Structures are given as C-alpha cells and as structure tokens.
Amino acid sequence: MSTHGRTLPRRLKRESSSEQVAEHIRRLIMSGELVKGERLRQEDLAEELGVSRIPVREAIIALDREGWLDFEANRGAHVAGLAADDIGDHYELRGLVFGLLARRVVETATDEDVKVLSALAAEMKRTADLVEFAVTNERMIRQIIRVAASPRLTAALLVTPAIMHHDFYEFVPTGRKNQEAGIAAFLRAVKQRSADAADTAMRTMLRRQGQAVLAAFTASGVVGGQ
Amino acid sequence: MSTHGRTLPRRLKRESSSEQVAEHIRRLIMSGELVKGERLRQEDLAEELGVSRIPVREAIIALDREGWLDFEANRGAHVAGLAADDIGDHYELRGLVFGLLARRVVETATDEDVKVLSALAAEMKRTADLVEFAVTNERMIRQIIRVAASPRLTAALLVTPAIMHHDFYEFVPTGRKNQEAGIAAFLRAVKQRSADAADTAMRTMLRRQGQAVLAAFTASGVVGGQ
DNA sequence: GCCGCAGACAATGCATACAATATCGTCCAC
DNA sequence: GTGGACGATATTGTATGCATTGTCTGCGGC
Known part of the structure; x- marks a missing residue:
C-alpha cells in the first residue's frame, strides 16, 4: 500500500512492539541502568515506551526465558542480574x-x-x-x-x-x-x-x-x- | 468464581493459564500429535482450551524462546520439530x-x-x-x-x-x-x-x-x- | 499463458477494560 | 507491645474488540 510516513531505515524485517520493548530492556540491563533484583513494573514500562501492557508482558516473558529476568506469576519480574x-x-x-x-x-x-x-x-x-x-x-x-x-x-x-x-x-x-x-x-x-x-x-x-x-x-x- | 471445572491436583504453585497452555502444547509435540512445520492458530488453541488468545500468545512466545516453536511476527507459529x-x-x-x-x-x-x-x-x-x-x-x-x-x-x-x-x-x-x-x-x-x-x-x-x-x-x- | 495488482478474507498485533491476586497498613485481641 | 486477621490499594492476569498485516483469489495487461 502507500508508504507510511515511517521514515525509519526500515530494515527487511519489521519488529513487533514486543521485540522492541525486549530490546529496550536488554539495553537497560547491559548498560547498568537496571541492576540485579530491581523490579520491573509493567505499567511503568508501558507508559515510558508509549505502548500498552500487552507488548510489555510479552517482552517480559521472552526475557524470562532468555534468562535476563525472573518472572513469577502475580509477583512481577525482577532483573536476574549478572x-x-x-x-x-x-x-x-x-x-x-x-x-x-x-x-x-x-x-x-x-x-x-x-x-x-x-x-x-x-x-x-x-x-x-x-x-x-x-x-x-x-x-x-x-x-x-x-x-x-x-x-x-x-x-x-x-x-x-x-x-x-x-x-x-x-x-x-x-x-x-x-x-x-x-x-x-x-x-x-x-x-x-x-x-x-x-x-x-x-x-x-x-x-x-x-x-x-x-x-x-x-x-x-x-x-x-x- | 472460575467456571472451569478443572480439578487438577493443584500443586503448591498455581500456574498461570499461559503456563498451562504452554505445557499443553509441549505435550502435543512430545506425543507426536503436532508434527514439524505444522501451524498453530492462536484462536483455535484458545477455543480448544477455553481461554482467550492472550494466554495462548504468551505461551507461544515462551515456547518460541524455548525452541519448541518458530514464531514470526504476523506469520504465525510453526512447530520446530525434532x-x-x-x-x-x-x-x-x-x-x-x-x-x-x-x-x-x-x-x-x-x-x-x-x-x-x-x-x-x-x-x-x-x-x-x-x-x-x-x-x-x-x-x-x-x-x-x-x-x-x-x-x-x-x-x-x-x-x-x-x-x-x-x-x-x-x-x-x-x-x-x-x-x-x-x-x-x-x-x-x-x-x-x-x-x-x-x-x-x-x-x-x-x-x-x-x-x-x-x-x-x-x-x-x-x-x-x- | 504468465505476471502483477486490487480487493476480500483470514489471522495476528495491540489497546482498553475488567477480574484475580499480592502487598501493605491498620485495627483489634491478647 | 506483639501477633494475627482484615481490608484498602497496587499490580498483575485475562477477555474482548478494533487496527494492522499477511494471504488468497480473480481480473486485466503484456
């Protein structure tokens, strides 16, 4: 369809919001802004990044499986730390x-x-x-x-x-x-x-x-x- | 209260729906009911298990990261197979x-x-x-x-x-x-x-x-x- | 006949809204 | 004063609905 206003470099593969959120969190951890044990609140992240909580949750689940976070049901996600x-x-x-x-x-x-x-x-x-x-x-x-x-x-x-x-x-x-x-x-x-x-x-x-x-x-x- | 008659043994830790869905899919793969390359439709799974698509999506994301599925944005999830x-x-x-x-x-x-x-x-x-x-x-x-x-x-x-x-x-x-x-x-x-x-x-x-x-x-x- | 494109349809992505659960402060009994 | 139960609040979990994207079909041009 007609080109969207998106003037991003737009690589071959468009990333989903979830993946962008995950990327953001990884960077926060690697850069030291998030330290071990710190809790991640879904709503804060959502607001900060201008998305709803759904992609944030999805990112958290992915990062939990990747080992970056500890995510326990109903108790939130904490930075696993290094x-x-x-x-x-x-x-x-x-x-x-x-x-x-x-x-x-x-x-x-x-x-x-x-x-x-x-x-x-x-x-x-x-x-x-x-x-x-x-x-x-x-x-x-x-x-x-x-x-x-x-x-x-x-x-x-x-x-x-x-x-x-x-x-x-x-x-x-x-x-x-x-x-x-x-x-x-x-x-x-x-x-x-x-x-x-x-x-x-x-x-x-x-x-x-x-x-x-x-x-x-x-x-x-x-x-x-x- | 919960309408689901599920009278599972219910261990110490209550599992989220997402985790139960993930478990279900793992069993389908291990038991051979789902074979390599087969596509998983979120809505079908949701209906089959009596939940909404959200926990299904979350399960799919987790299983993607665990290597059970290949999940590509907007293109659905496919069984990775063994x-x-x-x-x-x-x-x-x-x-x-x-x-x-x-x-x-x-x-x-x-x-x-x-x-x-x-x-x-x-x-x-x-x-x-x-x-x-x-x-x-x-x-x-x-x-x-x-x-x-x-x-x-x-x-x-x-x-x-x-x-x-x-x-x-x-x-x-x-x-x-x-x-x-x-x-x-x-x-x-x-x-x-x-x-x-x-x-x-x-x-x-x-x-x-x-x-x-x-x-x-x-x-x-x-x-x-x- | 083959390729490309437009439209309809199907499936996914995400936002909003509500329900379930944990957390923490407060009050009461002892 | 201390311990425990209760309720208010904060936070997470899930359902629903709309927006977006991918896929398929059929038409027209070459």
Missing part, C-alpha cells in the same frame, strides 16, 4: 560447545562450506558498522551450526541465553577484535583439517571474550560482587 | 555441561552438600510416582548447580531448552532407570573425590538417555527422518 561467576561460566560453557562444533566442522565441512565461511569472515572484516558486523557474525555462527550440527536444538541452546546480543560490541570495546582474530584462527585450522586447533581456537577466543566482557561490565557497574 | 540429530546433539551437549558441573561438585562440595545430594538420590529411589520423581530429579539438578556453578546463567543454559521436562519419564520408559543408575555412579564418584569418574558418570548417563529418547521418539513417530 554476577562475575555467571559470566565466567557462561563463556566457559560457550567455549566447550563451540569447541565441539569446531571439531565437527573440521570433520564434516566440504570445500564449498569452507568457502562460505571464508566469505563471511571476509565480510566481517570489511564492514565498518558494528550492527552489520554483529549480524554477519550471527550468520557465521548459524553457518557453523548448519555445517557442524543439528540446527534446531543447538541453536536453541546457543542463541537463547544470548549475552552476546546485537549490541554486544557496543558495550565491549575489544570484542570485535577478539572475535575476528578467533575466527581467523579457526578458519586456518579448518583449512589445515586440524580438529584440535579448531577446538582450541574457539575456546581461546571465548575465554578472551569472557575476560573482556567481565572487564567491561565491571567497569560499568553492571556486575556487582553478587 | 530431528534425530537434534536429540543426539542435545544430549551430547548436556553431557559436556553436566560433566563439567560434576567435576566442580567433586572439587567444591562440602560434606554437608554431599549429604543433601545423597538424601535427594534416596528420595528419588523411594518414590513411586513419576511426576514426583521428576520433581525430585529437578531439585537434584538445582542442587548440583547450586553447589557447582554460578546459578543464573547455568540455570538458564540448562533449564531453558528442556526436552527433559516433567513428562519426560512418561514418554521414555527406561528413562528413570538410567537416571537412577547414573546418579548413583555420580554420587560414588563424589564420595571418592574423583573428578574424572564423576564427569564420566554424567556423560555416560546422558549418552544413554539420549539413545533412549531417540528410540522412544522414533517409535512414536515424533522424530521423522528430517
């Missing part, structure tokens, strides 16, 4: 999982697969925009999953509790550099068909990411001493 | 994660912790009711997490994409036996302070559970050849 240990464990687990995936990639990837992965890595290196970088990175992750593992459950396991969200690189200054270096090492290992090296590359990268996240979040006060 | 590989990978990853947790338990558990774990294991052995068994099992898992790891992220990572839900043992005949045997082996390892043995016990148990789940789901037609 402790230093949480972050360490999170990245240790991610390291385990991606290490396993990396091994699988070495074992099963065809030349064509490798080509696709290389192309994505090059694209990441090329782009200047952080959001685009994050999106490409996500595509890379999906490609790795596609090559190496069953799509659905692995995706659920990895993507769901995503600390590394689209905004991730905004909040963690050295995140991009680490990521690129790790990906490069991983690709080298794949081309040399060395499962051990691929595994190690992933684990190392994720350990460094964990340290960087911890540093960034500690500096900004997002993680307290628990 | 492939054989999904299940294998899921349990392999669970094995990795719980193996790590098991190591931590050996390293950090106090005598008191061990006593609590033993008590829970005994309770699991004692109970006849499958639901109670599952609940106790979940308490055990939570206890392990409490002892061994940071609570929040680990819980989010483990609990969220729960194939092993409360009904799990209904659908997988040998599930309970495997679980008990694995727990017993794990506890022996903990008492002997052997991290390797604890790790192995967990991985072995989960590998067996994976095989059992696959067999059960294949038999019932829940997993197709993809």
